[in-house]
Amino acid sequence: MIELQQGGNAAVDGTDASIRFEWSVPQGRDVEADASAYLLTATGRVRGDADMVFYNQPAGADGAVSFIADGSGRGRFRIDLALIPQSIERIVFCVTVHEAQAKGQTLALLDGATINVDAGGSSIRYRPTLAAASEAAMTFGELYRRNGQWKFRAVGQGFNGGLAPLASSFGIDVAEGAAPAAAPPPPPPPPVRLSKVTLDKPGQTVSLEKKGAAFGEIGVNLNWSRGRKGYFGGGTAIDLDLGCLYELQDGGIGVVQALGNAFGSFEEDPYIALSGDDRTGDVSQGETMRINGRRWQDIRRVIVFANIYDGVPNWQQTDGVVSVTMPDQPPIEVRMTEGRNDRRVCGVVMIENDAGRLKATRIVEYFRDQQKLDERFEWGLRWVAGRKD
Known part of the structure; x- marks a missing residue:
């Protein structure tokens, strides 16, 4: 060095x-x-x-x-x-x-x-x-x-x-x-x-038009304050995970998350892939999920969520932010500025295929687990206990 x-x-x-x-x-x-x-x-x-x-x-x-x-x-x-x-x-x-x-x-x-x-x-x-x-x-x-x-x-x-x-x-x-x-x-x-689009009000939405035949690669990134990633309450390290519920146009539904090693696929169904799992908060880029914008016509809707897998829930101190980026479009940011510290899952933003447009809607609601998030939005998945290897 x-x-x-x-x-x-x-x-x-x-x-x-x-x-x-x-x-x-x-x-x-x-x-x-x-x-x-x-x-x-x-x-x-x-x-x-x-x-x-x-x-x-x-x-x-x-x-x-x-x-x-x-x-x-x-x-x-x-x-x-x-x-x-x-x-x-x-x-x-x-x-x-x-x-x-x-x-x-x-x-x-x-x-x-x-x-x-x-x-x-x-x-x-x-x-x-x-x-x-x-x-x-x-x-x-x-x-x-x-x-x-x-x-x-x-x-x-x-x-x-x-x-x-x-x-x-x-x-x-x-x-x-x-x-x-x-x-x-x-x-x-x-x-x-130079503008960004920040969704900071409940239910706030933004719609983006394709600039060509497709959106290209849509990146969804979860990051939290590097200065406070280390320890929250009682010296317990926090493991903040990125995931999503997805629904395809053919009716297929599922979840992409590190839990259960359900990392998805970029080129094949569901056309959504999670890039690794930052368990310690030491990765400066946070966690990233890639959505294949070339297959946007096959995707109906996606709910992006953050999950505190390990550590004491303290959403305010994570200062978490989810960013959605794609070529030739302003980035969309949603910050988790509030929180229920007795609940481990935050539904952050819904991304929908709205007649070919990309419609993003702020959620920022907190749930006991992914199953409660599923029930809130009537997704219909069958849930079993899971863990990371």
Whole structure:
């Protein structure tokens, strides 16, 4: 592990690099932060809006740079250095506090903020000093070319303002609201949309139209505050699991969850697959479920739930969030901001096929177990006791 100080640099070996962030927020503070990357030419600006890579535009440079969301805003960037166009001299990686001005927040609220670079079997780490930061945005570090060699530099340069002014400073045409109506041909590219869709009211819904023949891969991620994943009440480690009830258009019903090793299948019925099981809370990406949007016509409805399999139920302290993401669509977030600490299952969001559209409805109701969730929504499964191996 190479530890860098501000201004320090180190060579990046190999052609594949992973850039990941770590941070936590103080208990009880409503703080959201997001990571973003910008591909810059020798002018210090992007070639166009497609050179910004973040949660709402997760790929750039024809796939050479991609953002893998984890629902917390941290996520990670995957870089194929061999495919970066020669006109790109630097890739800068930034962190911004969401709605910082409205909430009176700064980067000082991010505890243990770190940028990590993993490439060629080696690791580089930089931890900027944020304790007295007055800014809401910062460039943590950058990848840059020097004599044909890629290097990483620890930057730690703050920026007044949030994500929109930061993106604008690199040459991004920002639109906070909906994109403007298309001009007569040839139309200009639409501005980058920085918005998220947050379902924070009981029964609130949002409908998304397909932008092509299919939605592509629909990702459902469960994450909870990394700073509080460790222990809740009495020193008992918590095991928070992601799962779903599903109903297909042909009437088939079932459950996808780690319990009973019912991990599902992406390419075959039910076209929903759970990617692993984080039993300790040590996986920064949380738990992710993949829905095959190419088979959206075969799916009728899905109820996403979170289950405290082990540990003392304490929903308020988990600060759990479920995110639904897909290409060319704004991410949908549902936070578990309340809870019944005598109940181990939270029905979080229902995803329905509404005449081809994707309709997401906030639930956030708490149940003793999955069977009670089933009964509430009249799913009709037969339940038996199960466990994880």
